[in-house]
Amino acid sequence: MNKRKIHITILYNSSVDPDQLQEVCAGLEEEGVPFLLQKLNDVRDFIQLGNEAASMSPLQVGIGIDKDGKSCVHHQKLKQEEPYLQDTLQNARRLGKNAARLVKGLLLSI
Numbered sequence: 843m844n845k846r847k848i849h850i851t852i853l854y855n856s857s858v859d860p861d862q863l864q865e866v867c868a869g870l871e872e873e874g875v876p877f878l879l880q881k882l883n884d885v886r887d888f889i890q891l892g893n894e895a896a897s898m899s900p901l902q903v904g905i906g907i908d909k910d911g912k913s914c915v916h917h918q919k920l921k922q923e924e925p926y927l928q929d930t931l932q933n934a935r936r937l938g939k940n941a942a943r944l945v946k947g948l949l950l951s952i
Contacts, residue, residue: 849876850941851895854907856883862931866905866913869938875901875945885909892916892925901945905938907931915941 850870854863863879870877878899884891888908893916895904902918903926914925915937926944929937 848900849878850901850903850905850945851899852877852879852905852907853882853884853891853895853898854879854905855891855909856881857909858907858911859931862911862934863907865931865934866907866938869935869940870942871938872935873939873942873946875942877905888912888914888928889916889923889925893922896920901948903941903945903948905941913937915944917944 867877888906891906891908892904892914895906896902896916896918904916905913907913911931913931914928916925920926927940
């Protein structure tokens with residue numbers, strides 16, 4: 843697999859605070875997992891965004907952040923309404939770290 847093409851997709855509403863978004867990215871970077879940011883002018887909730895992000899990610903893990911700052915880490919194989927974890931952007935760095943650790947755990951089990 844080409845390392846340049848692997849990433850966790852982050853779908854986020856355009857009204858999300860850039861500083862908090864940067865904290866999510868910092869959590870992923872600290873764990874060494876690449877990410878791809880995609881800003882949307884979208885009214886979908888964080889669980890829908892997380893599910894779509896997971897389906898777009900080559901790693902099958904995505905993060906969704908809605909306009910209210912609600913966020914989740916989702917895996918493509920989970921039911922849409924049951925993300926891996928849910929949180930707010932008050933814990934943004936921890937959210938990023940947990941998403942990265944999910945990927946690392948999945949890769950180690952292969």
